[in-house]
Amino acid sequence: MTKGAPRLDWGPDRWRLYRLALRESGRALRGGLAWSASKVFLGTPVPTRLLFAPQDLRTADPTIATDIYSGFFSFAGRAITTSGRSPFGFTPPSRAWGESLYGFGWLRHLRAAGTALAQANARSLVDEFVTSKLGDRKIACHTQVVARRLISFISQSPLILEGADHAFYQRFLRILGQGIRDLERHVRAGALPYDQLMAAIALCYAGLCCEGLDKTLKRASRLLVRELDRQILSDGGHASRNPRVIVDLLFDLLPLRQMFASREVDTPEALLHAIDRMLPMVRLFRHGDGTLSHFNGMGVTAADHLATLLTYDDMRSQPIHHAPYSGYERLEAGRSLLVADVGGPPPRLLSSEAGAGCLSFEFSSGTQRIVVNCGTPRIAGDAILQASRSTVAHSTTSLDDISSCQMVAVKGHALDRAAARWILGRIGPVVISGPDNVTAERGEREHAQTLNASHDGYLARFGLTHERRWMLSPKGEALEGEDVFWGEGVETKTCEAIIRFHLAPGVKTSRAQGGRVVMLLLPNREAWQFTVSAGAAFVEDSVFLAAPDGMRRAEQIVLAFKPAETPSIRWRFERLARAYSPDPQAGTPGSELI
Numbered sequence: 001m002t003k004g005a006p007r008l009d010w011g012p013d014r015w016r017l018y019r020l021a022l023r024e025s026g027r028a029l030r031g032g033l034a035w036s037a038s039k040v041f042l043g044t045p046v047p048t049r050l051l052f053a054p055q056d057l058r059t060a061d062p063t064i065a066t067d068i069y070s071g072f073f074s075f076a077g078r079a080i081t082t083s084g085r086s087p088f089g090f091t092p093p094s095r096a097w098g099e100s101l102y103g104f105g106w107l108r109h110l111r112a113a114g115t116a117l118a119q120a121n122a123r124s125l126v127d128e129f130v131t132s133k134l135g136d137r138k139i140a141c142h143t144q145v146v147a148r149r150l151i152s153f154i155s156q157s158p159l160i161l162e163g164a165d166h167a168f169y170q171r172f173l174r175i176l177g178q179g180i181r182d183l184e185r186h187v188r189a190g191a192l193p194y195d196q197l198m199a200a201i202a203l204c205y206a207g208l209c210c211e212g213l214d215k216t217l218k219r220a221s222r223l224l225v226r227e228l229d230r231q232i233l234s235d236g237g238h239a240s241r242n243p244r245v246i247v248d249l250l251f252d253l254l255p256l257r258q259m260f261a262s263r264e265v266d267t268p269e270a271l272l273h274a275i276d277r278m279l280p281m282v283r284l285f286r287h288g289d290g291t292l293s294h295f296n297g298m299g300v301t302a303a304d305h306l307a308t309l310l311t312y313d314d315m316r317s318q319p320i321h322h323a324p325y326s327g328y329e330r331l332e333a334g335r336s337l338l339v340a341d342v343g344g345p346p347p348r349l350l351s352s353e354a355g356a357g358c359l360s361f362e363f364s365s366g367t368q369r370i371v372v373n374c375g376t377p378r379i380a381g382d383a384i385l386q387a388s389r390s391t392v393a394h395s396t397t398s399l400d401d402i403s404s405c406q407m408v409a410v411k412g413h414a415l416d417r418a419a420a421r422w423i424l425g426r427i428g429p430v431v432i433s434g435p436d437n438v439t440a441e442r443g444e445r446e447h448a449q450t451l452n453a454s455h456d457g458y459l460a461r462f463g464l465t466h467e468r469r470w471m472l473s474p475k476g477e478a479l480e481g482e483d484v485f486w487g488e489g490v491e492t493k494t495c496e497a498i499i500r501f502h503l504a505p506g507v508k509t510s511r512a513q514g515g516r517v518v519m520l521l522l523p524n525r526e527a528w529q530f531t532v533s534a535g536a537a538f539v540e541d542s543v544f545l546a547a548p549d550g551m552r553r554a555e556q557i558v559l560a561f562k563p564a565e566t567p568s569i570r571w572r573f574e575r576l577a578r579a580y581s582p583d584p585q586a587g588t589p590g591s592e593l594i
Contacts, residue, residue: 237326334476375546
């Protein structure tokens with residue numbers, strides 16, 4: 001990805017860290033009082049019967065049912081073989097693995113198997129989890145995990161209950177009631193914003209699918225409306241700016257919309273409007289290969305899930321190109337497509353996966369990616385996750401390899417470390433500081449689409465503002481760009497600007513003309529040429545973190561210059577008429593057309 005870890009500047013962010021820690025401490029205290037009060041005043045709602053089960057839109061694989069029955073549980077890139085023991089008796093190898101196990105989404109695979117053995121296995125595992133009290137309760141009792149488990153139990157209730165006796169049926173209803181009570185307590189105790197939204201969705205599932213929960217449904221509907229209005233932006237993006245969150249929410253909201261209609265209960269307008277806005281927003285991020293752009297926590301695209309999701313787009317909506325509230329722009333011409341991040345960091349309580357990728361972009365030709373961001377890995381240690389969020393992991397410009405956003409990290413004085421540990425334990429590695437002023441303007445010049453954007457993420461440290469300009473030719477044959485730094489500061493004369501263009505795995509490179517030109521050969525033999533106006537382009541190693549089969553080696557084009565000496569630098573990607581041959585016998589490597 002890059003040589004060495006990015007350096008961080010902590011001083012100016014200390015007081016932001018303290019203020020955030022104090023606010024969270026106050027909210028935790030209020031939440032604790034609310035939790036205690038709810039134990040006294042909030043009864044335990046127990047549904048009297050299940051009315052129906054909603055459709056689970058996520059695709060299922062019946063072969064996984066065989067693995068589960070044989071004691072092989074593989075989630076989030078980690079696997080455990082139980083050898084006859086309970087899977088809940090093992091320490092989760094990762095938090096993501098534990099969330100998947102305790103969320104019970106894997107029940108859909110057992111249902112897809114459609115066998116009596118799978119049904120009995122599902123019922124046994126559900127009963128075992130509830131009665132044995134095994135497992136990591138800290139993970140299992142997290143708001144999002146409880147919500148996912150309640151949705152899974154309701155959605156897969158035909159599998160769990162088929163062939164069950166009356167005693168198990170009543171016990172299962174009590175299990176649902178316990179989940180409802182827990183979620184309502186979490187809401188009253190001041191759960192984080194996204195947790196509140198997931199709790200609202202799960203409680204609406206319960207209120208619509210179960211008899212005897214009318215009051216629960218009313219409370220949940222009000223909460224759902226409030227959180228959708230707060231978190232789903234006017235252009236359809238989520239306030240976290242994470243494309244994956246939109247996809248995940250749609251998988252739950254689309255069945256919820258159908259449930260309201262099936263029960264003949266008035267569907268909240270906020271739910272209808274949110275879905276109508278979110279589907280075109282998903283298409284904004286989608287490239288020709290069917291995967292989504294890698295911004296702010298987006299990792300592997302589940303292509304089958306995404307294809308299934310888009311079939312439920314009744315209007316077959318077209319992608320939006322201008323998303324000013326979410327901070328994204330899409331330029332499209334001919335076979336070429338560019339998606340750019342032109343937004344600031346999301347709200348702190350929703351920024352635990354956000355990256356420092358302001359003014360980064362991804363570029364593709366047809367079904368072939370050319371320029372990408374490194375993306376978020378499915379499973380990795382803290383160091384790699386932190387690096388994946390840094391500016392150098394994005395196709396944009398950094399100054400002295402310092403990120404334009406700073407995340408919470410345990411370092412500095414004892415008080416700093418204590419505050420950071422509190423925040424990390426409470427809300428995760430959120431963004432403490434970043435660009436305050438990000439501007440973006442679209443235009444057209446001689447039928448070519450233009451996009452100009454700037455951010456001040458380096459103003460406090462270096463006294464410089466970064467501006468980037470893109471121009472996509474009318475037929476998509478060329479993408480021209482320019483990076484500009486302007487301003488004055490103490491470190492302006494000594495700092496170095498480094499532009500990175502991370503290339504997709506499989507793109508082969510060959511430097512020519514002393515580095516003024518880099519030839520690119522795509523996996524489909526399509527050829528492109530990269531040129532730079534000043535200085536030389538270098539090709540260095542990179543890594544793509546969001547491949548379905550794990551991290552993959554890749555390359556990156558790197559330009560380095562000092563803004564004090566070269567305030568702007570122009571670059572250009574141009575499609576060649578024919579593919580080139582890297583045959584060294586033909587002269588300069590990569591210079592011959594075939």
